[in-house]
Amino acid sequence: MQMIRSETRQSAHRGVMRLCAALLTAGALMSASAAQAAGGTVALTFDDLPGLSLVPDQPYVNYLNDMLLRGLKRHRLQATGFVNESKLDRLDRTQQIANLQKWLDAGMDLGNHTFSHESPDELGGPGYINDIARGEPVTRGLLAARHRPLAWFRHPYLETGFPEAVKLEINRWLAAHGYRVAPVTIDADDWEFAEPYDDALSRHDEARRLRIRRQYLDYTERTIAWYQTASQGLFGRQIAFVMLLHATRLNADCIDDLAQILKRRRLKGVSLEQAMKDPAYREGDPYVGHDGVDWLERWADARRKDLPWDSWQDPPQQIVQEYDRTNNDRREAPPNPAPSGK
Secondary structure (H helix, E strand, C coil): CCCCCCCCCCCHHHHHHHHHCCCCCCCCCCCCCHHHHHCEEEEEEHHHHHHHCCCCCHHHHHHHHHHHHHHHCCCCCCCCEEEHHHHHCCCCCHHHHHHHHHHHHHCCEEEEEECCCCCHHHHHHHHHHHHHHHCCCCHHHHCCCCCCCEEECCCCCHHCCCCHHHHHHHHHHHHHHHCEEECCCEEEEEEHHHHHHHHHHCCCCCCHHHHHHHCCCHHHHCCCCCCHHHHHHCCCCCCCCEEEEEECCCHHHHHHHHHHHHHHHHHCCCCCHHHHHHHHHCCCCCCCCCCCCCCCHHHHHHHCCCCCCCCCCCHHHHHHHHHHHHHCCCCCCCCCCCCCCC
């Protein structure tokens, strides 16, 4: 089972920033409804392929891939899936590779998410680079068979390397091997809902399953609205968003609802390649630190601007507690210097 540790650092970081940030002046940001009216585009990305699941069952993982892809095709949504190749041998290797082939057959793209889903903080620069290289052979081969390159890399936990020398070492290696880092500009913490959802399914607790699903969808819509407002305040417009999701049974079961949320938020699905043409991404990644924070936070830190933390909401405490009962893997982040301007 995939360990999820440092993503919790992002929620902790948000909480600190929310407490530290001064209240924004009136009129500094558009309201969420005004941001929605502006509309925009979003590229969907799914981490932890062939699947993030509390249930170590091959048919379960096959099903979630099938349902995700059918839903994406049904709603004409493009997506990029990021692969942890260590997962191939945790169940049936042949069927796990077949799940990756299904993504390409459906017209989706694949990227590298490292072999073992470890952090650069844990492995150090050379160890992390080795883990990236170990994570690419099968994925690169599947893409090459279709005359396509392996072009995208997603950092586990969004941790990009610390101190700066380690981050630069990793970035130089990625660039030399033809990779582009896939940023994140919408993150609704779907992973925190996903394992309690798996647990409810495995226990045949239908009432709990439906409640978690409802909480997840409500939280996701509120969070997307927050990012739209934050983008408006930071850039004066709606950027082309890149949304982080995970390949889970929860998202497979909710894919039609997620598509409707995007429609209500007036967000049109585009490819990751298309989203990255937005001028916002020319700002690169200025952040150096232990926290796995999204790119709006990184840009706001560099610009010495506040995001609307007074309106940010963490996942429901009920979900946090259920996740911890299901998978008690939270760890404290190492000491981290405060971002510039904070």
